[in-house]
Amino acid sequence: MISIQQADFDVAAEYAALRDTDPSAGAIATFSGLVRDSGDLSGVTGLFLEHYPGMTEQVIQGLIDEASSRWDVRRVRVIHRVGALALSDQIVFVGVSSAHRGDAFAACQFIMDALKTSAPFWKKEQTDQGEHWVEQKASDVERTDAWT
């Protein structure tokens, strides 16, 4: 399930939903991304997140489908917030349940890595010095390429 939303999310509820599966799922891997004070520049005080409604969901569904074909995956949950976010706010959640720990880790990390370089979201950082659009990092692109 995919949610793109302005509202905050509750990792406890998401974890409970991932856990409430068939008893063959013995592994749950999760990742949460938070607004940190050092992005492109230091002194970040907040973010604004823009996205391309419709395309975003399609791209993420494609990543979930690819993960499900490559690994033994039971449930996948992706949440990404948009709009204005403050320092330490939650931005993104990816949770995967699987029968196997290696598959849960791999699918969770693949979706996170690929989301960062292919899902149409854009971050604008606010700092004491003003605001600016974040530049894509070469290291993020390399990380995604490593999965192919």
Next chain:
Amino acid sequence: MISIQQADFDVAAEYAALRDTDPSAGAIATFSGLVRDSGDLSGVTGLFLEHYPGMTEQVIQGLIDEASSRWDVRRVRVIHRVGALALSDQIVFVGVSSAHRGDAFAACQFIMDALKTSAPFWKKEQTDQGEHWVEQKASDVERTDAWT
């Protein structure tokens, strides 16, 4: 922080504690292991987990220290239950916060993999056919060796 305990644990509280760090921590990776119905044999109805008190904590602390030296790690939380567990019960939790997503994933997965092959815990599975001590899996050993 390491806890070896009979009692269940609350992933929501653990996540909140990992999140409540310095604002430079932008990534939280977690893993939870649950009792699943297919272990060494199918039809698993429960587990008994034995450990070596004292040594277990020392081994896990060594893994946390190693992870902290290899990756940028802010907080690490490891919980492992012992005693009698039922189907779908939580067994183990590893949570790592970091400034970077790659480091959070790597440290979390390394600790889980190495815990499975080096921390003195032993599982006895209960099935409809009786009970038996679980055998160590070659695939788990290979997975840990891959980190060296």
Next chain:
Amino acid sequence: MTDSKITVRFFARLREELGTEHLDLNLPEGSTVADVQTELASRGGTWAQLTGSQPVLAAVNQAMAKPATPVRPGDEVAFFPPVTGG
């Protein structure tokens, strides 16, 4: 020659610098994404960046597209900078 009316959308830095969220465009049949970019860049000013040195990504009907991707009547074309979510 039949004209094909398409919708063009802009996001993030491009949206701000062009001062435009979306516009409609009439293009000759057989046009491609590259033709849309060239047509818009010819407006000059900040529009020139659509064929400039900074990378500009394109989507057609909400799927990633290449310069040679054909654009048909009714299509939604979007231009945006490299993505930075997560």
Next chain:
Amino acid sequence: MTDSKITVRFFARLREELGTEHLDLNLPEGSTVADVQTELASRGGTWAQLTGSQPVLAAVNQAMAKPATPVRPGDEVAFFPPVTGG
């Protein structure tokens, strides 16, 4: 010759099959983990598995040990099967 009294602990399948959680042992000075295993295996019966074909791991003072690891008076030696937690 001084005797060195050590504590030996057993876990999991070994503990059950030996019917023993722990015992005290007197060993000659200069003994090793291998000597402890040989001494206990010589009791015969289920004890023979301590030097049998199934892998048996050893720890001295709660740190993993090898057959050649020395055992000193007061040490805690433990034997157990390969671990299966997580």
